[in-house]
Structure formats: structure tokens, C-alpha cells
Amino acid sequence: MPPGRKNSVSLILDAPAASATQTLFGLNHQQLTSLVQEFSVPEYRARQLSDALYRQWVEDLDEVSTWPKSLRESLDAAGYRVGRPRIVEAFRSVDGTERYLIASSDGQTVETVWMPEGDDGEEGDGSEAQNDFHRATICVSSQIGCAVNCQFCLTAKLGIVRNLAAGEIAGQVVSVLKRQKFEVGKQRINLVFMGMGEPFLNYDEFMAAVRLLVEEVGISESRMTVSTSGIVPGILRFAQEKTRPKLAISLNAPNDAIRSGIMPITRKWKINEVIEAVRQVPLRPKEKITFEYVLLGGVNDRVSDADEVVRLARKANLPLKVNLIVWNPGPGMDFHMSDAETVAKFQQRLRSSGIPAYIRRPRGRDIYAACGQLKRMTELTTLAQ
Ligand code: SAH
Ligand code: SF4
Numbered sequence: 001m002p003p004g005r006k007n008s009v010s011l012i013l014d015a016p017a018a019s020a021t022q023t024l025f026g027l028n029h030q031q032l033t034s035l036v037q038e039f040s041v042p043e044y045r046a047r048q049l050s051d052a053l054y055r056q057w058v059e060d061l062d063e064v065s066t067w068p069k070s071l072r073e074s075l076d077a078a079g080y081r082v083g084r085p086r087i088v089e090a091f092r093s094v095d096g097t098e099r100y101l102i103a104s105s106d107g108q109t110v111e112t113v114w115m116p117e118g119d120d121g122e123e124g125d126g127s128e129a130q131n132d133f134h135r136a137t138i139c140v141s142s143q144i145g146c147a148v149n150c151q152f153c154l155t156a157k158l159g160i161v162r163n164l165a166a167g168e169i170a171g172q173v174v175s176v177l178k179r180q181k182f183e184v185g186k187q188r189i190n191l192v193f194m195g196m197g198e199p200f201l202n203y204d205e206f207m208a209a210v211r212l213l214v215e216e217v218g219i220s221e222s223r224m225t226v227s228t229s230g231i232v233p234g235i236l237r238f239a240q241e242k243t244r245p246k247l248a249i250s251l252n253a254p255n256d257a258i259r260s261g262i263m264p265i266t267r268k269w270k271i272n273e274v275i276e277a278v279r280q281v282p283l284r285p286k287e288k289i290t291f292e293y294v295l296l297g298g299v300n301d302r303v304s305d306a307d308e309v310v311r312l313a314r315k316a317n318l319p320l321k322v323n324l325i326v327w328n329p330g331p332g333m334d335f336h337m338s339d340a341e342t343v344a345k346f347q348q349r350l351r352s353s354g355i356p357a358y359i360r361r362p363r364g365r366d367i368y369a370a371c372g373q374l375k376r377m378t379e380l381t382t383l384a385q
Contacts, residue, residue: 021079022078022079022080022083023080023081023105024061024075024081025083025084025174026166026167026168026171028208028211028215029050029215032046033046036049039075039078041071045067048064048066048067049064051066052067053084053216055216055218057177057178058082059084059086061082081105084171085102085104085110086103086175087102087179088101088102089101089109093364093365095364096115097114097116097363097364097367099111099367100112100172102172104168108162110144110164110168110195110196111195111196112139112140112195113364114137114179114180115136115137115363115364116136117135135190136180136182136187136190137189138172138173138177138190138192139192139194140172140173140191140193140195141169142163142169142197142198142206143161143162143164143201143202144164145158145159145161145196145197146160146197146198147198147201148198148229148263150229150250150262150263150264150265152252152294152296152333152335154333154373158196163202163205164197164202164205166206166208167209167212169205170213173191174217184219185218189219190224190225191224191225191245192227193224193225193226193245194225194226194248198229198231199226200226200233201231201234203237207241210224210243210245214243215243221243224246225290226244227290228247228248228250229250230249230269230271230274232269232273232277235274246287246289246290247278247281247290248290249274249278249290249291250263251309252294253266253300253305254300254308254309255308255312256271258299258300261299262296262299262300271312275316275318279316283319287319288321289318289320289321290321290323291313291320291322291323292323292325292360293322293324294325294326295324295326295327295343295346296335296336296338297327297338297342298336299335303349306345306346306350309350309355310349310355313355314353320355320356322350322356322357323357323358323359324343324346324358324359325359326362328362328365
């Protein structure tokens with residue numbers, strides 16, 4: 001055990017990832033089973049440990065009350081820690097949205113957002129019909145920063161710092177649920193993987209996190225949505241998954257020419273190639289693909305653009321809906337927001353052509369928690385916990 005560990009949690013938080021410590025949060029049942037075998041204890045101890053990590057949300061080995069003290073001490077002495085990322089800062093918006101900085105053991109932070117009334121991203125897919133009064137949504141990050149470089153996105157300005165491990169992705173969810181005293185199974189929760197980063201450029205860890213959240217934490221994959229900027233090899237792998245979230249594609253433009261200007265990734269994979277890949281995903285009954293469309297004033301929000309989206313959607317011939325997102329401004333970005341009338345007209349144009357279209361309400365704009373604004377804004381003065 002490193003000296004001083006018992007006395008100072010913040011030391012662990014701030015310390016660089018020490019090779020001597022090993023993180024338990026993030027290990028799946030099979031990995032936990034092999035681990036307990038190394039300590040020559042029966043397999044049921046692995047189930048107790050995963051209960052503690054993923055259902056009781058313990059933060060320290062000492063809290064694993066089903067284990068004898070000696071076993072906890074053996075793991076501790078071997079350098080094992082729970083190691084779930086922790087909320088180190090929280091900002092609350094006037095609309096109830098909360099944005100958190102969540103720190104990993106190397107001191108790096110990601111951002112995670114809690115939206116108590118959802119973000120309307122689920123509208124139109126049938127799931128809202130259940131009339132749940134509680135439709136909280138957590139927006140989860142998959143990378144620190146992002147390499148994709150969409151011109152309208154604040155996260156892009158960070159560049160890519162590093163991938164998150166499965167435990168760091170699932171850990172955001174568990175840390176937020178614990179803070180909110182959420183009862184999985186009793187209350188309804190939606191997860192959107194739409195925070196910092198491109199999930200399909202961190203595919204293995206992202207999917208491992210999904211499996212942990214489904215199999216261990218107990219959240220249904222039908223309550224999860226992953227958004228991608230259109231990473232074709234990722235979509236093709238996703239199409240093979242048995243357990244998977246719903247899929248959203250950041251379309252953001254009616255054609256490759258406009259899209260290349262705002263999303264340089266289009267030069268690698270054209271809209272048609274993305275749609276062809278999406279077509280390989282076997283959909284569940286009633287499931288729709290979401291096309292996200294950030295409206296940028298004068299760039300992609302004209303009536304003629306809406307008409308082109310209609311043609312594109314018809315040609316795609318997939319069960320789909322369009323989520324229109326009003327662009328959230330940020331420093332250093334040379335775009336402007338579409339006015340309300342333009343947004344309404346765009347939506348109307350799609351709807352009157354039979355394409356379901358919804359406007360995603362901006363959430364937590366005052367604390368930079370809204371879409372594309374997940375960048376660490378330390379200069380931000382907007383309030384504290
Ligand atoms: N990297 C993934 C998921 C995170 S971004 C992706 O791009 O799909 C989630 C959504 O936020 C995307 O649809 C993206 O187009 C949108 N977005 C990015 N910056 C935005 C901004 N400034 N205002 C509104 N939406 C934005
Ligand atoms: Fe990355 Fe998504 Fe932002 Fe594009 S919109 S830079 S893919 S996080």
C-alpha cells in the first residue's frame with residue numbers, strides 16, 4: 001500500500017496513474033472471477049465484488065461488507081483500488097441541468113451532464129409513450145477531447161487528449177446516479193453517449209462500458225443512444241453487436257459539399273457511405289435511426305437544405321427521425337444561431353414531407369453543458385455546487 005493512502009483520498013485522485021495500483025471498477029464478471037481465483041477464494045466472492053462495485057456503488061474496498069476484512073486487505077496490499085472516477089466539481093444550471101467534472105486516477109477530467117427532464121432526444125421513438133414522469137438523461141463522454149475537428153464544436157478545440165477506459169465511461173454514469181440517489185429499476189434513466197469525444201474512435205472501451213452498464217449496473221440498452229460523426233468501420237462493427245444502444249448519426253448537412261466544410265471527416269467517409277453502413281444495423285421493432293442536424297445560421301438551415309434532407313432521407317429509405325439541434329455558441333467559433341422562425345420552418349418542411357423531426361431543447365446553456373459545449377471552462381464563474 002502506498003504510504004499515506006489511507007489518510008488522503010485526494011492524493012490518489014491527483015496522482016499520476018501509478019503502475020502499482022490496479023483499478024477494479026471497469027472489470028467485468030469474468031475478469032473479477034479470474035482475479036479472485038488468484039487470491040484462492042471461491043467464485044462467489046467475484047459476484048459479491050461486482051455487486052459492491054456496480055449495484056452498491058462502493059468507493060473503497062473497505063465498504064465491500066460481504067467480504068472478510070482479510071480478503072479486502074489482501075487485495076489492498078496487492079495494489080487494488082476501486083478506482084471509480086469521482087465528481088470533483090459540479091455546476092448547476094437555472095434549468096436544473098448539472099454539469100460535472102469527473103476525475104480519473106491520473107487527474108484528467110471529463111465532463112458528464114445530468115438532465116433531470118431529458119433532452120428530448122428520445123422523442124418520436126416510441127419510448128416516451130410510457131408516460132414516465134421521470135425521464136432523466138445522463139450525457140456521457142467517451143474520450144478526453146476529440147480528434148474529429150467539427151468546426152462548430154467546442155470539444156474539438158481540445159484536440160484528442162486520450163481515450164477513456166471502459167471503467168471511466170461506465171464510472172461517469174455510476175458516479176452521477178449515486179449523487180442523484182437514483183434507484184435503478186425503480187426510476188427511469190436514459191443514457192446518451194453524446195458528451196466529449198467520438199465513441200466509435202474508442203470502440204472497444206465504449207462497447208465494454210455499454211456491456212458493464214447493461215449486465216452489471218442493470219440499465220437496458222434500449223434506453224441508451226450513441227451518437228457518431230459517421231465513423232464507417234465503427235458503424236459496421238456496431239452492426240454486428242447483439243447488445244447495443246440505439247444509433248444516432250450526426251448528419252448536420254444535406255450534402256457532402258456543405259458537410260465537408262463543417263465536418264472535415266466527410267472527406268474520409270461520404271454521407272452515402274455512412275448511410276450504407278447504417279443500413280447494415282439490424283433494427284429492433286419500432287427502432288429508428290436518429291439523424292442529428294445542428295442548425296447553423298446561413299450555412300445549412302435554408303428551406304432548400306431542408307428539401308435536400310428530405311430527398312436524402314427518402315433515398316436512405318430507413319426508419320428514421322431527425323433531431324434538429326439549435327447550435328450552441330461558444331468562443332472562437334464563427335457561426336451564428338438560426339432564428340426561431342427558420343428553425344420552425346425547417347422542421348415544418350421535414351414534417352410535411354412525412355419525416356418525423358424534433359427540436360432538441362438546449363439544456364444548461366448558462367453552464368456550458370449544452371451540446372458541443374463540453375469543454376473545460378475553468379474561467380467560468382457561474383456558481384458552484
Ligand atoms: N462525437 C459524437 C458525439 C458527441 S457530439 C458526434 O459528433 O456525434 C453530440 C452532438 O452534438 C452531435 O450531433 C454534434 O453534431 C452536436 N454538436 C456539437 N457541437 C455543437 C454545438 N456547438 N451546438 C449544438 N450541437 C452541437
Ligand atoms: Fe468530436 Fe462530435 Fe465534437 Fe465532432 S461534434 S468534434 S465528432 S465531439
